[in-house]
Amino acid sequence: MFSYTFQWKQAFARLPVMLEGAVVTIEIALLSMLIGIALAVLLTGFRLSGNRVLSGIAATWVEIARNTPALFQIYMAHFGLGSFGLHLSPYTSLLLGITFNNAGYLAENFRGALKAIPDTQTRAARSLGMTPVRAFGHVVLPQMLRIAFLPMTNQMVWAILMTSLGITVGMNTDLYGVTQDLNALTFRTFELFALAAVIFYLITKTVQIGARLVAARLFRY
Amino acid sequence: MIEIENVRKSFGSLEVLKGIDLTVNKGEVLTIIGGSGSGKSTLLTCINGLEPINSGRIVVDGTEVHAKSTDLNKLRRKLGIVFQQWNAFPHLTVLENVMLAPRKVLGLSKAEAEAIAVKQLTHVGLADKLGVYPSRLSGGQQQRMAIARALAMSPDYMLFDEVTSALDPQLVGEVLDTLRMLASEGMTMICVTHEMKFAREVSDRVAFFSKGVMAEIGVPQQIFEAPRNPETAAFVKLTQA
Ligand SMILES: Nc1ncnc2c1ncn2[C@@H]1O[C@H](COP(=O)(O)OP(=O)(O)OP(=O)(O)O)[C@@H](O)[C@H]1O
Ligand SMILES: [Mg+2]
Numbered sequence: 001m002f003s004y005t006f007q008w009k010q011a012f013a014r015l016p017v018m019l020e021g022a023v024v025t026i027e028i029a030l031l032s033m034l035i036g037i038a039l040a041v042l043l044t045g046f047r048l049s050g051n052r053v054l055s056g057i058a059a060t061w062v063e064i065a066r067n068t069p070a071l072f073q074i075y076m077a078h079f080g081l082g083s084f085g086l087h088l089s090p091y092t093s094l095l096l097g098i099t100f101n102n103a104g105y106l107a108e109n110f111r112g113a114l115k116a117i118p119d120t121q122t123r124a125a126r127s128l129g130m131t132p133v134r135a136f137g138h139v140v141l142p143q144m145l146r147i148a149f150l151p152m153t154n155q156m157v158w159a160i161l162m163t164s165l166g167i168t169v170g171m172n173t174d175l176y177g178v179t180q181d182l183n184a185l186t187f188r189t190f191e192l193f194a195l196a197a198v199i200f201y202l203i204t205k206t207v208q209i210g211a212r213l214v215a216a217r218l219f220r221y
Numbered sequence: 222m223i224e225i226e227n228v229r230k231s232f233g234s235l236e237v238l239k240g241i242d243l244t245v246n247k248g249e250v251l252t253i254i255g256g257s258g259s260g261k262s263t264l265l266t267c268i269n270g271l272e273p274i275n276s277g278r279i280v281v282d283g284t285e286v287h288a289k290s291t292d293l294n295k296l297r298r299k300l301g302i303v304f305q306q307w308n309a310f311p312h313l314t315v316l317e318n319v320m321l322a323p324r325k326v327l328g329l330s331k332a333e334a335e336a337i338a339v340k341q342l343t344h345v346g347l348a349d350k351l352g353v354y355p356s357r358l359s360g361g362q363q364q365r366m367a368i369a370r371a372l373a374m375s376p377d378y379m380l381f382d383e384v385t386s387a388l389d390p391q392l393v394g395e396v397l398d399t400l401r402m403l404a405s406e407g408m409t410m411i412c413v414t415h416e417m418k419f420a421r422e423v424s425d426r427v428a429f430f431s432k433g434v435m436a437e438i439g440v441p442q443q444i445f446e447a448p449r450n451p452e453t454a455a456f457v458k459l460t461q462a
Contacts, residue, residue, distance in 0.1 A: 120306075143311065221311055
C-alpha cells in the first residue's frame with residue numbers, strides 16, 4: 001500500500017506549465033465574474049421590473065443556477081448546446097457555464113442587498129432634487145455594493161475552483177486540465193495534484209486578502 | 222406661498238386625504254397636529270411631489286406640483302424636507318452628506334459645495350463632526366445633519382415630519398432648538414409634530430387633522446385654549462393630560 005515513493009522534483013519541474021495553467025484559470029474566473037456581474041445587474045433589474053415575462057426569465061435563471069450542480073451547468077453549455085448544433089470550444093463552454101452560475105448567485109445577492117436598503121434612502125435623495133438615476137448611483141448603489149461585496153468575493157473564489165470542472169468538457173489549458181494531462185504523462189499523481197491544490201489555495205487566499213484590503217479602503221463607515 | 226386646494230389622495234381604496242384646503246404664506250410657521258393615520262405625513266409628501274394626488278391641486282409659488290409639465294427635481298430644491306428617521310446617507314461623512322446635493326443637483330464645484338456645507342453644519346452646531354460617519358452620531362445629531370443637508374439647497378420652504386419622534390427624550394430639545402432658530406430667522410415652515418409645547422410656542426397657526434380632514438386651523442392660543450371642534454378639544458386635552 002505504501003509502495004508509492006514521492007518524487008517532488010519531477011512535479012516541480014512541471015511548475016512553469018502549471019503556472020501557465022493558473023493564468024488561464026484566473027483569466028476565466030475574472031471574465032466570468034465581470035460578465036456575471038453585468039448579467040446579475042440585468043437580472044436584478046428584470047426581477048424588479050414588474051414585467052412577468054422578464055421576472056420569470058430571471059427567476060428561472062436564478063433557480064437553475066443555484067439549485068443544480070455547477071458541473072451540470074458547464075456540461076449543458078458544452079454538450080447540451082452541442083446537441084442543438086451550437087458547438088462551443090471547451091474554453092467557451094467552461095466560461096459560459098461558470099458565468100451562468102455566477103450571474104444566478106450574484107443576482108440573488110444583489111436583490112437581497114437592495115432589499116436591505118430602506119426605501120427612505122431613495123426618498124431622502126429624491127427629496128433633495130436628485131433624479132432617480134442619481135439617487136440610485138450616489139445613494140443606493142454604493143450601499144448595495146458594500147452589502148454584496150463579501151458574497152461577490154466568495155463567488156470569485158467559487159469561480160476559480162469551478163474551473164476545475166472544465167476537464168469534463170475537455171478543457172486542458174487551465175490549472176486543473178494541465179495537471180490532469182501531466183498526470184497522464186508522468187503518473188506523479190499525488191505530487192502533481194498536491195502542487196495544484198497549493199496553487200489553487202494561494203490564488204483564492206490572495207483573492208480573499210486582496211478583497212479585504214479593498215473593502216477596508218472602500219467601506220470606512 | 223403654498224396653496225393646497227381641495228386635495229384628495231387615496232392609497233388603493235383607502236382615502237387618506239379627503240379634500241384639504243390650506244394656504245401657507247411666506248415666512249409663516251404652520252404646525253400640523255393630529256392622531257396617527259390622519260394623513261399628516263401624506264400631505265407633506267404630496268407637497269413635494271413624492272406622492273401623486275387623486276384630485277385637487279397643490280401650487281408652490283405659482284408652480285402646480287402635480288402638473289405633467291412640472292420639473293419636480295427643480296421644484297424640490299425649493300422644498301426642503303426632513304423625515305422622522307433614516308435620513309442620513311450612511312456611506313457618506315457628515316460633510317459629504319451635506320455636499321452631495323449641492324454638487325450633483327446644483328452642479329456646484331467641490332469648494333463651493335464644501336463652503337456651503339460647512340456653513341450649514343456650523344449653523345446647526347455640528348462644525349466639529351464634519352469628517353465623521355453618521356453611524357457615530359446621536360439621533361439628534363443625525364436629525365440636525367439632515368436639517369443642514371436640506372438647508373444647503375437654500376430652500377424657500379422647509380417641511381418637517383415628526384423629526385423628533387424617533388429620538389430619546391433627552392435629544393428632542395436640541396433638535397427643537399434648531400427648528401426654533403430657523404423659525405426666528407423667518408424660514409417658512411410646515412412642521413408635523415407631537416410636541417404640543419413647541420407647536421404652541423413657535424407656530425403662527427396650528428392645523429388639526431383628523432381622519433383625512435383638516436378639522437380646524439387657527440392661532441395656537443385659540444386651538445389650544447378655545448378649540449371650536451370637539452375632536453380638536455378631545456385631542457388637545459389628551460395630549461396635555
Ligand atoms: N405608501 C402607503 N401605502 C398605503 N397606505 C399608506 C401609505 N402611506 C400611508 N398610508 C396610510 O395612509 C394613512 C395616513 O397615513 P399618514 O402616514 O399620512 O398618517 P400620519 O397622520 O402621518 O400618521 P402618524 O402620526 O402615525 O405619522 C394611514 O392609514 C396609513 O396606513
Ligand atoms: Mg406621519
